[in-house]
């Protein structure tokens with residue numbers, strides 16, 4: 001089953017729009033894991049197992065593993081998700097983008113080495129830089145559109161022919177890059193107005209929405225501004241607020257409680 005079909009099935013079967021972000025930071029791990037040489041894997045696996053039934057997807061952020069030399073832990077973690085929680089897709093947050101020949105290696109890294117079901121890509125080198133990802137019709141390509149960070153507007157709001165660049169990206173992805181129906185967009189929870197504007201441009205294309213929790217975005221606002229008419233269309237992603245809800249031995253239970261709270265808050269505001 002391709003990524004889009006898997007995602008839609010997950011939205012329906014598990015009744016959740018929560019995407020659990022996996023951003024390991026060993027300094028925030030509970031004390032009992034601090035001396036464990038495989039702590040990154042052990043921590044993330046515990047979070048995954050505690051939240052899988054609440055998640056429409058998992059989103060490991062590659063820099064959090066690579067900076068620690070923990071690529072092997074990332075590979076094993078994604079394999080664990082596929083084995084233990086089949087049906088929950090994995091989005092590798094890598095924000096790739098390069099000339100075509102190099103982009104081909106990035107696509108193989110994400111999809112073949114790590115076994116990700118989808119990957120985030122940066123569109124600013126143009127369509128040829130995204131083509132090796134777009135060509136993998138069974139995998140998702142999650143294109144940065146209006147990112148959640150405070151400085152997002154510095155370049156993304158610059159007008160081209162009187163239209164902000166992020167809207168140009170949205171329109172282009174929807175009309176030109178999505179021939180295989182495998183594109184999604186990243187739009188930050190911190191920008192409710194822009195969420196609604198992009199939704200109006202791209203119809204029902206799914207949005208990966210980071211920025212709730214630690215970055216202060218309002219999940220209810222996200223749903224009000226960007227859910228599709230059937231009450232889906234969103235992967236509302238939260239990392240730190242779930243992962244580090246407790247730094248004690250109860251970290252996995254606390255993560256589950258945080259993910260449950262986010263799911264329920266979102267579901268209360270979804271059109272049904």
Ligand SMILES: O=c1ccn([C@@H]2O[C@H](COP(=O)(O)O)[C@@H](O)[C@H]2O)c(=O)[nH]1
Pocket residue numbers: 021023061093146147148149186187188210211212213214215237238239240241
């Ligand atoms: O616009 C973007 C794109 C990606 N991210 C990533 O999402 C998580 C957010 O973490 P929180 O702890 O929930 O704030 C992180 O991996 C970012 O690299 C984003 O925040 N904004």
